[in-house]
Structures are given as C-alpha cells and as structure tokens.
Amino acid sequence: MVFASLTFLLVFFPISLLVYLICPNLALKNFVLIVSSIIFYSWGEPVWIFLLLLTTIMDFQMAKLIEKYIDHSKSKLYLYISIALSLGALIFFKYGIFIVENFNFITGLNIQYPKLDMPIGISFYTFQSISYMVDVYNGKVKSERSYSKYLLFISLFHQLIAGPIVRYTDIAKEISSRSVTWSDISYGVDRFAKGLFKKVFFANTAALLVGSCLDRDLTTLTIVEGVLGLIMFAIQLYYDFSGYSDMAIGMGRMIGFTYCENFNYPYASKSIKEFWSRWHISLGTFLKDYLFNPIAFKRKKWGKFAIIYSLLITFFVSGLWHGASWNFVFWGLYFALLIILEEWFLNRILQKLGTWAQHLYLILAVVFSYTFFYFVDFSKMKTFLGVLFNGNTPFYNAEIITELLNHGIWLLFAVFFLFPWGDQIVKYFIKLFKINSSFVFAVKSLINLSLICIAISLLVAKSYNPFLYFRF
C-alpha cells in the first residue's frame, strides 16, 4: 500500500488511527500498530510479510547473542553473521540478477538467475536492522528484550517502505513510553497534509512531464525538452521522496514518535557535500556512521587518501543502494568525484565567484547527475547525451513551448517550493505586519484542509477514464 492512495487515505489510515486511539494502554496501542503494519505491508504483495517476520526473528535473536558475548570474540562473529544474513537477503532479492549478469559478462558463462520481485522496503529495513545490530555491538543501545517491540521498530508502517531510515536508538524510548499532545497531533497533521500535497500535486504532475520529455524516441528530442526532462525529474524525485518522508514524520508525531528529518531543502545547497547533508539525510548519516567513518578510521594512516578511498566506497554503495545497475553506481561515483574536486580546489574558486555561482554550480551538477540516474539503459543514456551535446540538435519546438505554457504556473510554484523562500516570506510578513499568531494558525488549518481536499480530488480524478471510441 502507498500513502498517496485512496485506500490508504480513506480506509486504512483513519480506521487504524481510530482503533489506535481507542486502545486504553500502550501495550494494546503497540499491538494495533503491529497488526496495522502487517496489513499495510501485506497489501498487494502478502508473501513478503513472511520474509520480514523471518528477518526480524533472526535479527532479534542475533542482537541478544551479540550482547551476551559483548566482551568476547563471539560477539563480533554474531555481528558478522547477522549483517551477512541481512545483506544476504538484500543481495539475493535486489542484486542477484545484476551480479550474475556481470559474472556472465566477465566469464562468458550463461548462468540463469530467477527473476524475483523485490520485497517492498527491503532496502530500508535491512539498513535499519544493520544499524540496530552495530549499535548493540558498540554498546550504544541495549538489545531489545521484547520481540514485539523489535518487530514494531522494523515494521512500523510509517517508515517501512520509503524511510526515513529510523534507528533503534532514535525511537527505543518511544516504543516503550510515549505521550502525545494536541500540539503534536496538530504538527503531524501539518506535515502529513504538506507531504501528501507534495506527492500528489507536484511529484505526480512532474512525473507526467518527465515521461513526455524522456520516455520517447530520444533522437527527436530538442535541447529544451532534454533539459526540461531532467529538471522535471529533479522536481519529481524531491517532491516524491520528501513528500513521503513528510507524511511518515507527520503520522509518527500524531502517535508520539519523533522520526529524524530526511530532507532540508537540498537544492538550496552551495556544494555537493552540503547537498548530501540535506538530501535523504537518514541514508547519508547511516552511510557516514556505518561505512565512511569506520573505513576512514581504519585507513587513517593513508592521510588524505583514506578520505578519498572512504568517499569512493561510500558513494559506490550509495549509488548501488538506489538501484541494482551500473548507472546508479556511476551516479554515486559522480558525486564522490565532485566532492573530491570541491575539497581540492573547486570550492575555493566558487567561493571567490560568489554565492550565486555556488548555487548555480550545485543546481547544474545535480540536475545533470539525473542523466545517470534516469537512464538505466546505457545506449539510451549515450543517445541522450549525444543529442544534448552534438551541437546540431534543434533548441526547441512548438510542442515543448505549449507544454511549458500549459504548466507555467505549476512550474513556478514547483520551483519556488524547492527552496525555503516560502517559509522566509511568511515569517517576514508576520513580523512586518505583526500578524496575530491565532490568525496565522487559522489560515494554516484552512490551508491543510484545502491541501487534503485537492490531493484527494487529484487521486480521484486519476480514475476518470472516458472511453471515446466506444461509438467511434
């Protein structure tokens, strides 16, 4: 099930929340959350719920063993086994075909690998369980004694399929004891409405434009279509992903969980390094804490090269996490290379040129990076780059101008809200006109209602499907 669906909005979410609120004590509330999460996860692809349950049982037991032998080498062994099992499942389902295809390519063999559907959310919950295991090993957290609480941590439907990658240390206390105020729920409603609108109004519309620009015969593309396609993809990715994160954070707050922030206006960054501290923050910090730092620490004798080495590995893994294909690896390494260049000399030059140059560089570099992200097929990627840079491509055509005009206002808003200008302008006017906070709150409430109404209407309208040629 996805958040931006009528099934979730009109049936699952209100019913699960009402049942949750009716429950008199925390144990029952947690039970309702687990049952809700299992229904949520098994909606559409029920078979993978068994994998999720199996993984959680294994990790739950392993964590206890890691803790039991904490001062013994066995602890490390159990840690490795548990990480291997978690990653093993991820590799088996997500990377199996990719590995076998590359192996076949190198060796000339023709080994067949079964085509498997990937269990939803496996990339997220695998990282969550690894972080838990490592934190138990490092003594940062006590292993969970109750399986149901551990299952709740992993399966909580708010963040199960699209993040943020919540760490056990972040919500361990809240699983056992949490309270909610009206303000918390109100904040949750704000975030949920905002996230839903981001996803349905901005991301879904951008996706249509991406499709009309890039899912076609690329040899007939104009420069404006190519660039607009990439810009739309940048808009789609941000609103889609950050919208889901907002909804997750909002739903968490409604019932007393505080999840980590996942996006902080990444396109307002001035460097790639800053971009990655604002984009998918929970993944970035996970990779930093559990991959980059340990590797850099281990290779500290190498000096600067330890950083470069760690950076390349971290972004290699980051790319691969986004998808089992070499284009994602290139995408990751492209960012690693840019960070290395920034640290070497690029930042100094850009700083001298001024803030606007830094922003412009960031936007160009990130938007261009989506060429590697979007085109999984290398021949298409090559055609696309060829069309953009061969010098003979027409600059624009009438269709794309019509498309731009048809979406002009939408595009202005979509770009505007990529940056923190909205918040800044609102704060400025509140201060300037000394607007009463109650009035601001009332307006915000009405905006929330409007956003939800518009999102539902857009979801309903997707079903509108007239059948023209039933009578020619």
Next chain:
Amino acid sequence: MKNKLIIFNVIAPFVLIIGIMLGTFFSNKESISELEKRKLAILPELTLNNWMSGIFSSSVEDYLSDHVICRNSFITLSDNCKELYNFKLISPVNPESDGVLVKIKTTRKSKMNEGMQPPKDVPNSRALLLDTNQELVSTEGIYIYDSCAYQFFGGSKNSASRYAKSINTIISSLSDSIRVYALLVPSSTEFFLPKDKYKGKSKSEEANINYVYSKLSPKIRTTNIYNRLASHNREYLYFKTDHHWTARGAYYAYLEFSGTAGFVPTPLSEMKPTFMKSSFLGSLYALTRHLSLKGNPDRIEYFDKNFNGAKAYFKMKPSENWKKTQIVNKKGEYGIGYGVFLGIDYPIMKIEGSVKNGRNLMVIKDSYANAFIPFLVAHFEKIFVADIRYFPYKITSFVKDNRVNEVLIMNHVVTANSPFSSNKLIKLIK
C-alpha cells in the same frame, strides 16, 4: 483561542476524511458512468487467491476511486486545480489567437476494455477498440481552440491504401450488379481550426480522402463532400465538444450523395429543423474536461421530415428476432447527445422506408453514418445498417439473402485510417 485552533486543525481533517469514508461506504453505487461511457469498478470478492495475487488490493483502489462520494465534485475540483497550472491565470486566453493542446493519457488501460457499449455478447470488440484508440492517440491529444475541441489527423498514404484495399477486397466478393458507393467524412479540424493552429501537427484530411478515392476500384462511385462542407463552414456542421458531426453537416453530405446515388434530395426548407431543448457535453469534453468546453455545450438539431412512417429494427446477433428501435430518439433514451441518431451502434439494423422502389441499400459504417442515414429513409425501400465492428454475418450471404442491390461504405476519415477499420472490413467477407 490558539488551543481551540489546534484542536480544529486536528479534528477538521479527520472529520473530512472520515466523512468521505462513511459517505463512500453507505452511498448508493452507480454501475455506469454516463459521461465516461464505461462500467464502474465493482467491489472484488475477498478470497485467499485474490488477496495473495494482489488482485484484491488493486481492485479496491479502483473501486474506491470509481465510487467515492461526490466523485464528480472531486473531479471538477481537480479540473479547476489543473486549470491553474497554465499561464491563463495571468494572461487570459484570447480565443482569436490562442489554443491549448490537451494531451490524453490513459491511466488504467484495463478500464478501456470495459467500455460501456457495445453489448456484452459481441465478442472481442472491446479489445479491438483499444487498437483503434492507440493509433489515434498518436495524434497527441485534443486541441482546444475558441472553446471548441479538435482532433489532429495522423493518417498516411499507407493507412489510406490499406483502407482502400480492404474496400476493394470486399467489393470484389460482391456481384457486379450491385452498385457500390464510398463516402469519407472529414473532421471539423479541416474547416473550423485556422490552418496555422495545426500546421505540422495534423495531416491533410482532404488529400487523404482524395488518395483513398484514387485507389478504389473504378466500380465504386465515390462522393466527395469536402467542398460542400467547406462552403457551409459558417453553419453548425460539427459539435464543439464531441468528435461527431451534426445532422446539418450530415445533411450537406446527403445533398452531395444524392447526385451519386441518383435520387432527388429533400430541400432543407422542408426538413423541419428542430433543436432539442437540453444541451450536452460530448466525448471530447469527456476526454479533456476542459472548462472552456464545459462553458460551451452542444445542442442536438434533428430533422423530422424524412423518416415519417419508416420503421427501424435491430438485432444483437443472428439468432435473435428483429426488435423495434427508433431512427431519431427524441426522448433521449440513449442520452441527449449523438445517441439521438439511431440509438447506440447496433451490430445490424433494418429500416423499412416509406417508398416502394425496390432499392435496398446496405450501409457499412461507423458512427458518423448515424446522423446521415435518417435522410436516406425517404429514398430507399429498405436500408440495412451494418456496424463494421460488430456485424455478425458474412457480408456476401447477407447481401444475397436480403436482396441488397446497393452498398454504401461510409467512414470518418480518422477511423478509416486506423488498422482496426481495415481489419474489420476484411473480416466482413470471412
């Protein structure tokens, strides 16, 4: 005060969502959407198999979106919202100089197979309709100009040849004594949309029609209605929100056809032109839901004179008996739109005219002929109307058994150029 507002901020969205949920659960459910011309989704059965395969979950989403309470209001809100996407907000459209291309995207292809008509006992027709649609979608959508909707034409010499070849094949299977006519109908785009609006986007229908005619067997008498329609382009010849022509457009085609078929047409002054009271929004509005079309609905004009005394019958399949129907349905049993003419597209219709002249005509057609056929009733003893999509007989034996001595093949140029039409024509002799 602020505390009350916080509570309002929490309660209001939940009341809204729960209200929609309860309203959806307990409201009466429609089974058909008149505007979309399709069946609405039904609630799937909750079985283990449906659950495990994911059919149940995807069907629930379809069901909810088809039956959500106030669905039309939500769709209208969505339309209004999308209207704000473009620059019209800050620069109002000048209907004399601006237009907008509305791209048509199908979100749920499976739904297209559930088109409301033809009736369920006509095999495979829906899947084949999908083929037709796919070709037409290549014309990139519906162009809205001056509050009227237009389709762009994507036909080529290849598609025209294919259609002509199909007709030639059919005719070669018929007796030489049978007189055969062909009539292709152009779209409103050719006459009402300024050329600069579709230059490079839509191909010439006039050239395509002429090309088809040039490829037809010399045995076939063609009727070119292009110039006649062009000379009346200040009149209401085509609907503004529907992809069909009006009865008046069909009347001018009838005038031209009279010369080919050899009868004296009834003058317009004797036709008793009448407008139905209600207005309607047609298929192109249904596709685009463009607000400028909504503000410019169509009306049906019909002519009473020629079918006085004539009787019409239809059959859904050969084993059935003939059932009565109407040539022009003024009561609007099939809606107040184009369905007024001959009702729905029956697989086969028989019209017994008021004259006894031994002329038995068979019209092999798509829905463009529906507004045209009523004019012929005064000139033929019998008219058999065969819809190329669903006609359940072998044409050669049908012609022989019913003593048909004249055949008219009539299509809209857009459908004529689709592989679907050519294929269906060929199947008429198999």
